[in-house]
Amino acid sequence: MPQNGIESVTVRVPMNIALVKYWGKRDEKLILPLNDSISLTVDKLTAETTVRMIPGVGKNTVEINGKQVELNSNKRYETVFEEALRLQRKRKDHSDSNGNQSVFYHFEVISKTNFPVAAGLASSAAGFAAIALGIQRLLNLDDVQANRLARIGSGSACRSMFGGLVHWKKGEKEDGSDCVAVKTDESNWTDLYCIILVFNDGRKKVGSSEGMKRTRETSTLLKYRIESIVPKRIEQIKEAYSNRNFETLAHVIMADSNQFHAVCLDSVPPIRYLNDASWQLIEIIEKFNENETRAAYTFDAGPNACVIVQKKDAKSLIYSLLQSIEIPSEDLKSAEEELKESFEFSTETPKSTVCSKLVISPMGGGPQD
C-alpha cells in the first residue's frame, strides 16, 4: 500500500492476435469464453497507460489519446473499477487484524495507443490489459486477480498480460476462477514477425459482442467447432510453437481463421467480415506458399489481415504484396528500418487493392513497466 496516499505506475502493453480464435461467451457478464484461445502479442502496437491511485472512493476517470471517456456510456470501465474496489474491500477484511487503516482508492487512467484507433486495429485489448496491469502493481494483486480484471474489461485483454505464446483457458467454473490466460512456453520464438494490413471498408460492421451472441444463438456448427476442433488445434499450436515448426503453425492458424469466419457465415443472419481485399490477400498468400508454407494469414472480426512470417521471409512477402496491393510509402520505409533491408518498389502502376496502413512488427514481446 502506498505511504503517501498517491501513487502511480506506467505500463506499455502490446495488442495480441489470436491464432486459434475466441468466438462466443459462456457468460456475458463475467466474459467467460465458450472455448480456449491462443495468441501472440504484436510488440509494436501498444497502449501506454498511466494509472494513478487516489485515496477515497471517488469518481474514476479514463482518458484515451487525449480524449476523456464517458464512463456512463461505456460500462466496461465501470465493471473493472468496481472489481478493483471489491478486491480492496476483500483485502481490508483480511488485513484488519494487522491494524491497517481502511483506506480505499479510486483511479485515474491516462492511456495512449501508438496507432490510430480509427485504423480498425483492436486497441481495447491492449488498453484494458494495461489498466489491469497498472492496478495489479498498485494494489499488489496476484496474476489470477489481474487476469480477471483485464478480462471483464475486454475478454481477450487477458491474453496481453504476458509475452510469448499465451493460452487463454475457458475454465469450467461458474465464477470464472479457473478462466485464466497463461504463458505456455518459457522460451519465446523471437523470429516470428507479423505484417498487418489495414483495408478500409465502408460497410457497417457487426460488432464482436453482437456477432458472438448471434453465432452462439444461431449457428448449428459452433458447438461442434468448440467441442471437437478447437481443443486439438490449441495442442497443435503449442506443439508447433515449441518445436519451431512453422509449417504446422501456419496451417492451423489459417484453418482456424477460416473456420471462425465459416461459423460467422453459418449464423442467422449470416455475418461477413472478409471483403474483396481480404480475399485478395488470401490468394496472394496461397501463391506465396505454393512451394513451401512460409506465411499464415489470420483475420479477426473485420477485413484487416495479419500475416505471420519468420523474419527471413518478411522481405519477400512484402514484395509479393506489392505486386497487387498499394501500400503507403511511409509504411514501406518503416518496414525497411524494422527489417534493416531496403526495398525496391515502383509506385507507378496503380493497384486494384489499396491498403491504408501496413505495420510490421516482431511478435511475442510482453508488457513493460
Next chain:
Amino acid sequence: MPQNGIESVTVRVPMNIALVKYWGKRDEKLILPLNDSISLTVDKLTAETTVRMIPGVGKNTVEINGKQVELNSNKRYETVFEEALRLQRKRKDHSDSNGNQSVFYHFEVISKTNFPVAAGLASSAAGFAAIALGIQRLLNLDDVQANRLARIGSGSACRSMFGGLVHWKKGEKEDGSDCVAVKTDESNWTDLYCIILVFNDGRKKVGSSEGMKRTRETSTLLKYRIESIVPKRIEQIKEAYSNRNFETLAHVIMADSNQFHAVCLDSVPPIRYLNDASWQLIEIIEKFNENETRAAYTFDAGPNACVIVQKKDAKSLIYSLLQSIEIPSEDLKSAEEELKESFEFSTETPKSTVCSKLVISPMGGGPQD
C-alpha cells in the same frame, strides 16, 4: 424395342435448385453423394432434348445449342452411354429365351437450353436428366435405372426427373442401387416462384467437382454437417412443404445455403463463391423479411442468387430489388408478363450492383414429353 430400327423421343426437362445442398461425394465414379439433398425444379429454365436410337454399337453424338460436344474431352457422356449399353446387354441376357434378336443401339442427342449456358446457370443437370429420360423412354427402363443414368452424368441431374419436391437419397450401398431421387409429396405447392439473378463475376471459379473434393478432404466441419445437420433439415423441408409453411421453409433454405458456403470457407484453401453482389442480395432479403419472412435466398457454387417467394409476394420483392440492383428492362417486361402485373420503375438512378439477367419462374413442374 423399336420395330423399324430407328426411334426418337423428345423431352423437355427443367433445371432444379437444391433447398438443402448436395456437397461432397462418397463415390467419385458412381457420383454417390455424402448426404441427402432436396430440391425444386425451375419450370422456365429447361433443356429440350431429342434422343435418337440407332441400331448397332456405334459412335454416340451429342449436340448442345447447335454445337457438337467433343466426347473425348467430356467423359461424363461416355459414362452415360456405356451404362445405356450395359443395360441393353443385361436385358438381352434375360430376354434371350424369348427369341429376341440381339440388336444393340447407340444414340444421337440434340439438346437445346432456353437460357444461355454462359449465363452461369447450371444447365448440365437439366441436360443429363433429359438424356436419361430420353433413353428411359426408348429402352423402357424403370425409374431406378433412369435415375442412375442421370446421376452418373451429373449428380444433381437425378433431381430433375420429377416435378414437385424431390428428395435425392444418398443411399448406403456401395453399388449405388439405393441412391435414388424420389418425389416426396403427391400434391405440388404450385404457388412457389423463384427469381434468379445472374451476377457476372470476373473471378476464376472453383468448379463443383473440384470444390466438393477439396471440402471433403479438408473441411473439419463437413462430416458434422452431413451427419448431424442435413438429416434434420431434409425432414424440416418436407414437413414445411407439405404444410405449406413458407416461413419455416424459407429459414431452412437460407440457413442451408449459408452453411454450404461456410463449409466451402472451412476448406483448405478456402473456397469462395459469394461476391459483393451476392451479399447485397442477402441484405436486401434480410430487410424484405424484417416483419415477416416472405422470401428465401439460396446460392449454388457461384455468385448467382435464386430467391424463392410465394406468387403473392413476387411483385413487392422485385420492387425491393430495383431499389439497389440494376435489372435489364427486357427481363422486367418478361416478369410483368409472367406475373400479369405491371411495374413502375425508373431507370434513371444508376445502381451500384448490376444483374445481367433476371428470370422469374414458377417452381415444381416436371419433365414433359
